[in-house]
Amino acid sequence: EEERAFIEWYPRGYGVGFKVTRRLFETQTKYQRLELYETEGFGKLLVLDGTVQLVEVGEESYHEVLVHPVMLAHPNPRRVLVIGGGDGGTLREVLKHKTVEKAIMVEIDEGVVEASYLYLDVAKDLLDRLIKGEEERAKLIIGDGVEYLKNTEERFDVIIVDSTDPVGPAKLLFSEEFYRTAYEKLNEKGLYITQAGSVYLFTNELLDAYKAMKKVFDKVYYFSFPVIGYASPWSFLVGVKGDIDFTRVDVSRAPEKLYYYDPERHETLFQMPKYVRELL
Numbered sequence: 541e542e543e544r545a546f547i548e549w550y551p552r553g554y555g556v557g558f559k560v561t562r563r564l565f566e567t568q569t570k571y572q573r574l575e576l577y578e579t580e581g582f583g584k585l586l587v588l589d590g591t592v593q594l595v596e597v598g599e600e601s602y603h604e605v606l607v608h609p610v611m612l613a614h615p616n617p618r619r620v621l622v623i624g625g626g627d628g629g630t631l632r633e634v635l636k637h638k639t640v641e642k643a644i645m646v647e648i649d650e651g652v653v654e655a656s657y658l659y660l661d662v663a664k665d666l667l668d669r670l671i672k673g674e675e676e677r678a679k680l681i682i683g684d685g686v687e688y689l690k691n692t693e694e695r696f697d698v699i700i701v702d703s704t705d706p707v708g709p710a711k712l713l714f715s716e717e718f719y720r721t722a723y724e725k726l727n728e729k730g731l732y733i734t735q736a737g738s739v740y741l742f743t744n745e746l747l748d749a750y751k752a753m754k755k756v757f758d759k760v761y762y763f764s765f766p767v768i769g770y771a772s773p774w775s776f777l778v779g780v781k782g783d784i785d786f787t788r789v790d791v792s793r794a795p796e797k798l799y800y801y802d803p804e805r806h807e808t809l810f811q812m813p814k815y816v817r818e819l820l
């Protein structure tokens with residue numbers, strides 16, 4: 541019997557793959573090639589332009605870590621912006637915080653939202669309500685996050701960038717100019733977080749983003765986490781505006797069931813292989 545697999549190829553022939561039992565859907569959206577597979581043991585797999593976005597089993601290893609550390613480090617996050625994140629996993633985690641009054645998600649590719657709503661068990665009900673405009677605390681905008689942020693009158697406590705890699709449509713989200721816009725649109729005290737790629741395989745991209753953020757934010761932190769489906773460890777960069785200590789979190793506000801991020805052990809996030817830390 542022939543064994544089929546989906547493999548994402550990173551630089552220098554490093555592969556991350558899953559055995560797949562069938563292809564569920566494939567389309568060329570306005571922005572990218574979207575594929576959906578059923579995997580042998582990790583539920584459905586969402587792929588954009590050949591890169592793994594998530595597997596249903598284990599997606600929390602990314603979404604919890606992208607969302608809760610900043611939400612618990614900010615003293616009172618009421619207004620939150622998510623850029624990208626069309627599958628809904630990030631917004632789902634944001635809305636677990638009772639402090640949130642209004643969250644806006646700006647996703648450039650309607651095709652990702654639609655396919656996620658139709659096929660994925662990640663945030664089906666939330667996406668359904670968002671599409672119908674029925675979610676009380678959150679709003680979905682289909683549009684370019686860079687343009688949105690430039691033009692909006694809104695101000696945010698937390699900005700979360702849940703994008704694809706810093707190539708193609710997402711490239712501008714990793715530029716100094718964009719970081720300046722984000723800084724401007726944060727309230728007096730605010731936190732910005734972005735996924736920043738594979739520590740080992742996108743080290744240069746991580747360094748570039750870190751350097752650009754350092755020019756803009758009052759303080760920049762980096763951390764890493766093993767994410768299921770990505771070439772781990774995966775990196776995250778946090779930009780601070782004003783007086784917030786990202787090494788400390790309010791564990792009393794932590795959502796009930798967390799599987800990966802451990803607020804009581806927040807300090808364990810900050811590990812970074814020595815040679816990478818020395819480059820940062």
Ligand code: AG3
Nearest residue numbers: 591592593625702703704705
């Ligand atoms: N955003 C994708 C992170 C980048 C993955 N990169 C890669 N596999 N080369 C996540 C979408 C989930 N909300």
